[in-house]
Amino acid sequence: MKNLINKSWAIFLGVVILVSCTKNFEEINKDPNSPSVDLAAPDMLLANAIETMTDRVHETFLGEEMGNCWVQHEAKVQYTDEDRYIPRVTVINNTWTSFFASSGQDVVTLYKIGVDRDMPNYQGVALVLKAYISSVLTDLFGDIPYTEAWSAAAEDGGVVSPAYDSQQEVYTDLISILEQANTLLDPDGQPISGDILYNGDILKWKKFANSLKMRLLIRISDRQDPSSAIQTMVNDPGTYPMFESNDDDAQLNYLGAAPNNNPRHENRKTRDDHRVSKTITDFMWTQSSYVDWRICVFADLSANGDFEGIPNGLTSAEAADYNGGGLKMSKIGSYFSQATTPGVLMSYSEVLFCYAEAAFKGWIPGGATAAGTYYEQAIHANYNHYGQDLVDIVDAYFSMGMTADELADDFLVNEDHAWNDAEGIRLIGEEKWITLFDQGLEAWAEWRRLDYPVLVPGPSAVLSEVPKRVYYPSDESARNGTNWAAAKSAQGITSDSDLLTKVWWDVN
Secondary structure, eight states, X not given: OHHHHHHHHHHHHHHHHHHHHHHTHHXXXXXXXXXXXXXXXXXXXXXXXXHHHHHHHTXXXXXXXXXXXXXXXXXXXXXXXGGGTOOOHHHHHHHHHIIIIIIHHHHHHHHHHHHHTTOHHXXXXXXXXXXXXXXXXXXXXXXXXXXXXXXXXXGGTOOSSOOEEOHHHHHHHHHHHHHHHHHHOOTTSOOOSOOTTTTTXXXXXXXXXXXXXXXXXXXXXXXXXXXXXXXXHHHOTTTSOOOOSGGGOEXXXXXXXXXXXXXXXXXXXXXXXEEEBHHHHIIIIITOSSOOTTHHXXXXXXXXXXXXXXXXXXXXXXXXXXXXXXGGSOOBOGGGGSTTOOEEEEOHHHHHHHHHHHHHTTSSTTHHHHHHHHHHHHHHHHHHHHHHHHHHHHHHHHOOOOOHHHHHHHHHXXXXXXXXXXTHHHHHHHHHHHHTTTOHHXXXXXXXXXXXXXXXXXXXXXXXXXXXXXXXOTTHHHHSHHHHHHHHHHHTOOSTTOOOSOOTTOOO
């Protein structure tokens, strides 16, 4: 009898425990390190998305050794593979993973929080960041997973092998969500936290949204006429504010200590194998009939006491021997190696160049006269971006005693402005290339679109042309093989290491 009672209690307790465990199963099995949307902190997601996104854009192997070297702002002295168009597979894999699984996922989660908690300003900010991240991805790779890219969770459909969208489809949606972001962002609305880019200034986020939209409209202008959309924004600045000064620049102001210091500064703690490209020192100094004073910020003096770059595309042995020793050539200016050097995402100067091109091509009124004015304003803005740092360095070398604006005027008065059909776009392309110094990925994208200045691969480069795209990650074939193969076929890519097939918007 005693054993029967004990067995009955055991069965009863087992049923109670089973029911209790089943009742709380979902709560018990929630991963506290991967919280659901209802538990996530929007301020932490926002701060992490901005930091990881900016770090990746300016990361040594991607932004510097591929972006800056491929557009010939910088060159390598040692380990020159990237400079010869042999990118590291791990860098490409990490870039894809970082933008999709880290900053991109944070941004998508932030948007969901904004919707679920009725926080429109978080929604708007998330859409701006999604547009920026996705534009970088598609400009690098071409067609990318987009519509289904962040849908692996069960509530989003459980898509673990997302289809690729064409670049045209991606750009169409990016422009649409930036329009939506402009509508959602309200400077008088609920404030946001965790904003390490603009410190909660929603008006500046609106300006970033519309300035980025202008960039993207012009990026695809050889495929689609942007005049109507650009005119709508330019004619209604109250509804569509854009950058109005350098104070509006989208740039992360680093704090100066790891992990929140500029990636180049962190890299320079253990490496010294990057130098200014001979292409840009020739263009701005050695072979120029006028002085572009920004060279004093872009390059330190060489061991020979001059601004001397090293050619791109050399082998390590050739670079080491160049001109008596490649390491003796000009380092990247010390301004860019500081721990607190900002990580620039988009600048007022770039927006002014967009205006210049829009006027020159007749998308907005003013023609060549207005284009020339915007062009000069863009150069002034870039000179003032460096401001007192530029003034101090120029004075240390040349005792000029000029302000940044006066130095810009001195440069412009000597430069030949040939604003005709043959020369206008060349002038814009060349000066935009200079203005985007140290923004390697954006500079490379604009060079591919405008084709100025003329860049020639180095003598030991493995390709006869400057790369036009980055090939897909090596592990994408295993993770998402069917969609990966379809995307390659749709773009005419026949090799897994193809760097020369143009992306959709790169027509010329």
